[in-house]
Amino acid sequence: MSTYVIGDLQGCYDELQALLTHIHYQTETDMLWFVGDLVNRGPKSLECLRFVKQLEQQGRAKTVLGNHDFHLLAAYAGFKKFVSKSDTLQEILQADDVAELIDWLRHQPLMIKHPVFNTVMVHAGLPPQWSISTALCHAKEVETLLQREDWKNTLCHHLFGNAPNEWQDTLTGWDRARYITNAFTRLRYCDANGTLEFKRKSAPENNNQCPNSAYQPWFVFPNRKNKDHKIVFGHWSTLGEIDAYQVHSTDTGCLWGGKMTAYQLEQSHRFSIQCSQQCQPKKA
Numbered sequence: 001m002s003t004y005v006i007g008d009l010q011g012c013y014d015e016l017q018a019l020l021t022h023i024h025y026q027t028e029t030d031m032l033w034f035v036g037d038l039v040n041r042g043p044k045s046l047e048c049l050r051f052v053k054q055l056e057q058q059g060r061a062k063t064v065l066g067n068h069d070f071h072l073l074a075a076y077a078g079f080k081k082f083v084s085k086s087d088t089l090q091e092i093l094q095a096d097d098v099a100e101l102i103d104w105l106r107h108q109p110l111m112i113k114h115p116v117f118n119t120v121m122v123h124a125g126l127p128p129q130w131s132i133s134t135a136l137c138h139a140k141e142v143e144t145l146l147q148r149e150d151w152k153n154t155l156c157h158h159l160f161g162n163a164p165n166e167w168q169d170t171l172t173g174w175d176r177a178r179y180i181t182n183a184f185t186r187l188r189y190c191d192a193n194g195t196l197e198f199k200r201k202s203a204p205e206n207n208n209q210c211p212n213s214a215y216q217p218w219f220v221f222p223n224r225k226n227k228d229h230k231i232v233f234g235h236w237s238t239l240g241e242i243d244a245y246q247v248h249s250t251d252t253g254c255l256w257g258g259k260m261t262a263y264q265l266e267q268s269h270r271f272s273i274q275c276s277q278q279c280q281p282k283k284a
């Protein structure tokens with residue numbers, strides 16, 4: 001039995017199936033962990049969403065929510081201003097089972113902890129000031145909001161945006177929920193106090209460091225309070241394969257002709273296949 005952490009799908013269903021064939025995936029015994037961003041930009045988002053939902057409901061897969069998954073929720077809720085021209089979500093929005101798919105999606109978590117291994121999964125990252133147990137509590141705060149009956153009316157009015165980018169334990173209300181959501185689903189760079197920097201999407205210049213900047217990749221800070229667990233994550237398609245700092249990146253840019261990755265937890269081993277999609281990295 002193996003547990004494979006699969007990088008961002010973003011609608012790349014054919015590549016997912018090729019990857020599962022490549023790793024000799026055993027439906028009955030293997031567990032798949034998806035790092036989120038199941039949908040958008042790629043050609044087969046509906047197939048990806050249905051596939052992961054079915055496996056999750058059978059107890060054979062887990063997923064966490066990514067920023068593109070949140071965009072799908074916003075699009076379904078009718079918040080057009082959050083939907084961009086490069087979105088490819090119409091197929092899902094017009095599907096017969098869209099209500100079931102959305103209902104399932106908004107009940108998925110922002111963070112998962114492995115029952116045996118000292119390992120957690122998030123979509124983008126964890127800011128340095130949160131321990132694992134603190135982060136799990138903050139994830140729960142937003143999960144609870146998403147699962148409320150009135151999620152459409154309240155959540156999508158308030159959850160999107162870049163402010164506040166500084167964390168304080170005393171943050172309340174939607175400001176608090178917005179920081180938490182952004183940290184879990186959009187984090188790449190932050191400072192040692194967890195101030196989020198959203199503009200930059202490229203990889204760090206120099207051996208995972210950015211010279212002369214307070215903003216660094218979230219995982220490099222020596223005093224990071226969550227480094228006692230292995231963290232698997234996706235989201236940062238230009239970062240490349242990181243297996244250091246107790247973190248493992250899995251978004252290896254399938255969408256733009258890079259690779260799709262399956263990281264096996266038991267053996268700490270990477271499997272990948274080359275992909276032929278041609279979307280641009282800046283949109284990934």
Ligand SMILES: [Mn+2]
Nearest residue numbers: 037066067235
């Ligand atoms: Mn993402």
